[in-house]
Amino acid sequence: MEQIIVCVKQVPDFSRVSQVPVDPRTGAIVRTGVPGILNPFDRHAVEEALRLREAHGGMVTAITMGPPQARTALQDTLIMGADRAVLLGDPAFAGADTLATSYVLAQAIHRLGPFELIICGRETLDSGTGHMAPSLAEWLDLPQITCVRSLEIRPGLLRARRTVEDGYQEIEGPLPMVISVSKEINEPRPLRLRAVAGAAVREIIVWGLADLGLDRKLVGLAGSATQVPHVFPPKPRAGAEMLDGAVPQAVENLVSRLRDLKVI
Ligand SMILES: Cc1cc2nc3c(=O)[nH]c(=O)nc-3n(C[C@H](O)[C@H](O)[C@H](O)COP(=O)(O)OP(=O)(O)OC[C@H]3O[C@@H](n4cnc5c(N)ncnc54)[C@H](O)[C@@H]3O)c2cc1C
Numbered sequence: 001m002e003q004i005i006v007c008v009k010q011v012p013d014f015s016r017v018s019q020v021p022v023d024p025r026t027g028a029i030v031r032t033g034v035p036g037i038l039n040p041f042d043r044h045a046v047e048e049a050l051r052l053r054e055a056h057g058g059m060v061t062a063i064t065m066g067p068p069q070a071r072t073a074l075q076d077t078l079i080m081g082a083d084r085a086v087l088l089g090d091p092a093f094a095g096a097d098t099l100a101t102s103y104v105l106a107q108a109i110h111r112l113g114p115f116e117l118i119i120c121g122r123e124t125l126d127s128g129t130g131h132m133a134p135s136l137a138e139w140l141d142l143p144q145i146t147c148v149r150s151l152e153i154r155p156g157l158l159r160a161r162r163t164v165e166d167g168y169q170e171i172e173g174p175l176p177m178v179i180s181v182s183k184e185i186n187e188p189r190p191l192r193l194r195a196v197a198g199a200a201v202r203e204i205i206v207w208g209l210a211d212l213g214l215d216r217k218l219v220g221l222a223g224s225a226t227q228v229p230h231v232f233p234p235k236p237r238a239g240a241e242m243l244d245g246a247v248p249q250a251v252e253n254l255v256s257r258l259r260d261l262k263v264i
Contacts, residue, residue, distance in 0.1 A: 044183055045180075045181050
């Protein structure tokens, strides 16, 4: 294979924040100062790309659209073994819905050179629409298979098992193709200490609006077909008590309250 492209996203680390702040005006998640991690499904996507490289050759490119702090998610892909990492970062990209996000990703993918496969995670931990793989397939006019739990590459062809509610389906189609992967597909490799040090000094390619030659009206909030008119944070139910703070602290408080109430 020539190139496998893996789309990754940084998501809030929900084990360290109890609630992610939302801008009441735009409805967008406020990520500044919120610790982030590589979206868990995307670790499986990177792992599958690396296994395919080991079996069939080629290079693995990881790409994300996000704020500057999304670099750390890309660094994780380099630590795992990706050959190069690309950050699509520009203030004009902020506030994008899935349409505008997939548009920018698709335009950048055109610039990455010939590829046989684009791998996405099945969904993200934060927005979790699962739109990205189908949207990329549409923009790039490629076949797609979602929720892939195992796959096999034959010359010019990909055959996959995809998870459905009552079992699985077997589907095949020609390469190049877009797929999204579920967690059953593999066990991601652990991050090795030596690779961590190496990845810290590796270059991350950054492309903005001008690099991609894009029209400002088609990206970010301006290029988004959907708006978030209202955001409704969950309200505590009558008689319920909400425990604030990061998850470890909240769990400690919960256990102590349950002990006080002699429930445990
Ligand atoms: C009106 C509106 C406003 C929004 N404003 C903002 C905002 O201001 N800031 C913000 O961060 N989000 C914003 N979002 C959310 C943003 O649109 C989504 O995070 C993004 O489009 C991806 O959708 P998803 O998270 O549902 O991904 P899914 O479709 O669930 O993701 C599936 C897979 O696609 C890939 N993928 C997803 N996102 C990316 C990405 N960014 N780069 C590369 N690969 C990716 C990953 O492999 C992932 O596992 C907004 C959404 C809406 C509807």
